[in-house]
Amino acid sequence: MFEEVDYGYRRENALVAELNGKVVGHLHVVLRKVYLGLSQVDVCGVANVATHPDFRGRGIATSLMESALELCRERGLSIASLLTSYGGDGYRVYRRLGFANTTFLNVYVGARDAVERFLEAGGRLNLDVEEVGEFNLDVVMQLHEQWGREVNLAVWRPREYWVGKVLQRFFMYSFFYDRSEASLRLLFKDSSKPVGYSLAFDPSLATRSYFPRNVGVVLEAVATDELYLEEVVRETLRRLMDRGLKLFRLYLPAAGTYSNLSKYFEEFKGPLLMDYVIDLRKLLDGMRVELSRRAERVSGSTSVAIRSPFGCVSLHLSHGYVEVSPECSGESTIEFTRDGLVKAIYGIRSLNEIVDLNYVERLNASPKTVRELGKVLDKRVAYIPRIDQW
Numbered sequence: 183m184f185e186e187v188d189y190g191y192r193r194e195n196a197l198v199a200e201l202n203g204k205v206v207g208h209l210h211v212v213l214r215k216v217y218l219g220l221s222q223v224d225v226c227g228v229a230n231v232a233t234h235p236d237f238r239g240r241g242i243a244t245s246l247m248e249s250a251l252e253l254c255r256e257r258g259l260s261i262a263s264l265l266t267s268y269g270g271d272g273y274r275v276y277r278r279l280g281f282a283n284t285t286f287l288n289v290y291v292g293a294r295d296a297v298e299r300f301l302e303a304g305g306r307l308n309l310d311v312e313e314v315g316e317f318n319l320d321v322v323m324q325l326h327e328q329w330g331r332e333v334n335l336a337v338w339r340p341r342e343y344w345v346g347k348v349l350q351r352f353f354m355y356s357f358f359y360d361r362s363e364a365s366l367r368l369l370f371k372d373s374s375k376p377v378g379y380s381l382a383f384d385p386s387l388a389t390r391s392y393f394p395r396n397v398g399v400v401l402e403a404v405a406t407d408e409l410y411l412e413e414v415v416r417e418t419l420r421r422l423m424d425r426g427l428k429l430f431r432l433y434l435p436a437a438g439t440y441s442n443l444s445k446y447f448e449e450f451k452g453p454l455l456m457d458y459v460i461d462l463r464k465l466l467d468g469m470r471v472e473l474s475r476r477a478e479r480v481s482g483s484t485s486v487a488i489r490s491p492f493g494c495v496s497l498h499l500s501h502g503y504v505e506v507s508p509e510c511s512g513e514s515t516i517e518f519t520r521d522g523l524v525k526a527i528y529g530i531r532s533l534n535e536i537v538d539l540n541y542v543e544r545l546n547a548s549p550k551t552v553r554e555l556g557k558v559l560d561k562r563v564a565y566i567p568r569i570d571q572w
Contacts, residue, residue, distance in 0.1 A: 187342070187346025187347050189340065195210060196211075197209050197210070199246055201242075206237040207232060207234060208232055208246070209228055211226060212227040213257070213259075214227050214572060215338040217336045217338065219334070220472045221468060221471045223260070224468070226254035226263065226460075227262075228250050228263070230357070231266075243272065244275055247276070247279055251279070251460070254460055260465035261458065263456070264456050267454065268286070281456040281458045282459075282523065282524040284456060284521075285528070286451040286452060286453070287451075287566060288451065289451075290448065293429055294428055296430075296446050297430055297446075300419070301419065301420060306413070307413045309378075313369070314368065314369050316349065319349070321369065322376075322379045323344060325376060333565055334529050334562050335528065335566045336565065336566070337567065347569060349362065354383045354392060354401060358390075360390055364387040364388040366380070367379075368421075377410040378404055378406060378410050382399060382421075383399040386426070396429060397427065402567050415443070434565075435564075436449055453571075455566070457528075459520075459523065462490070462494070462523075467506050470504055474502055476560060477503055477557070480557055482501075484498075484499050484555075485497065487515040487516070488510075488516060488518070489516070489518065490523040492520060494510035496508075514548065516547055516555070517544040518542055519541050519542070521541055526541075526559045529563075532559075532561040533560075
């Protein structure tokens, strides 16, 4: 069933470990295409890593992960990625293998009184609201694509993905779904102009107990600007409250236009995103359209060698143009830690923040070079919606 609705799932990408004919561990490689501004990058997502409790501590998870990375290389992918809890047994395995700590995903939590304060704080924009269905799905897809260009790591979704995972069934996570009647799928318009959409889940109508039955869940809220976004979130929560739900979780970014939510809701860290760069040159080449767009702010020309435990390349920058070269040479050098490199590429931190927070091992570049590189490796909102996570 998963293969029918999600382009990222393939039966042949499921790996198992056997001992004396018994399955003692498994994982699944999920292929994802993510937005990085105007570029799209293929990510090799590692999911469902598990070892039988009676066989832990024998290197089974490590062997599976090594096989997964080799599979990613064979597929020609430039980066492997996974989500895990911080500090656990799996985390320690991934760090030993060389995975970087990229960022935590965020969840806002609020009881009814917090939601009521949020509802009272805003003025109504009197937006028109309609259910999302086949007839208006193309409009929602356009809003999602526009949002993806602004939010790094948002996942590309073809139409069949939307139909299978949002309309026919409703996925509240990559591997967990319920009937569509337990969902709330809303499209918002201002004088017939589409301005946002939301996807939410009502566990009280679900057939499975994935969330507590009194918890309303906002999985996505997307809008064309901040004022519309607040109204999208308000109306979605208002409808969940009208169903008698008591507690609310909002799986939304903790940055950009979403930051205002922290005035009303408690913020908690969700899973940790970790990444392993398989081919640094290929990864940056895949981002060239977006990097060149950012380089329109670059004045003059400059070159800098980018070093890290994941390898070394040279970036040649000029106005509106970026070239990635395997010859790692030049007078200017920035040597990142593995965490620092991924944070810089995904825009989790600005280049100045990365330097200040000691994610750089060595810096041999003029302030002007650092400033110009910072225009290309700039800070952006990064988030992976739950429906797409691996």
